[in-house]
Amino acid sequence: MRKLTILAAALAPAPALAASGPFFSLANTDFVVTCGFIVFLGILVYFKVPQMLLGMLDKRAEGIKSDLAEARELREEAQSLLASYERKQKDVQNQADRIVAAAREDAKASAEKAKADLEASLERRLEAAKDQIASAEEDAIRSVRNRAVNVAIAAARDVLSSKIDGGKQSALIDDSIKTVDAKLH
Template sequence: MRLTFSALTAALLAGPALAAEGPFVSLHNTDFVVLLAFLLFIAVLFYFKVPSLMAGMLDKRAEGIKSELDEARALREEAQTLLASYERKQKDVQDQADRIVSAAKEEANAAAEQARLDLAKSLERRMAAAEEQIGSAEAAAVKEVRDQAVIIAVAAAREVIAKQMSAADSNKLIDDSIAQVDAKLH
């Protein structure tokens, strides 16, 4: 492959020079004039130190690229640090949110349990009040029945006594009652 490449290069370079008519070293030969101009151009470039200027510019450009790469690397590291910081903060905030949610659930459960206890106490108080009202109503009904029974008994006794009592017994009872009242008052 190396032989083929060098042969191809020689053929390309020698082709135009061999194709020119006349002697090669002549100002009428365009290939020779182009060769002289090219060599003069290269000489002028070396005289004005263009290769060293180009090398310096390339070195400056390389240094600029290197500094930009260093700056980009530093920025990348700073970004990674910030990202890690934000991820830590996000994790801390998520943990805090989880704790808040957990505490809220516990408080809600405690409040629900307290509400159940309060409801049970309220029901007990209402049941006791209802039982007390029932007992009071029952006592009132019993009293009313007793009062009614007494009234009926007194009425029945009055009728029985009225039927069995004579006028003499009635006068005797009135006299005894007056004597008792007189004895108690004096």
């Protein structure tokens, strides 16, 4: 109940009760306030305050429009730059992929070439070893042959020297040595 009385007291039109008498009288506060308000509005219109306010609002609206247009242009420019950078990134990525693929191909080709070179080198070394073996074999055969010739000559000299006299012996030995030497070499 107490709340209801506080609410009724707050809503009571106490200032409106102050105006009394006829409306068009200077004693009536409502009339005076209304006249003051009309005079105030007239002064505002006389000094063109509404036009100034509208002008300022129009200027502000134009400023906002220009800011929005500039922001739109900056956004479009940023989007075009972003698209450009994305294209460049894709191009760089494609180029990197091509470089990696080329490097792999080069590595494969180098590996195959190295393998072929190694096989050729081994083949050359094998042939060189075979040639060395054949040469050593020929040298050994020649050495054995020469040794056999020398042994045969020495044996023939010993046999002939024991069976033939001195003068004839040396002539026959020399002749035999020349014949054997010519036939074996």
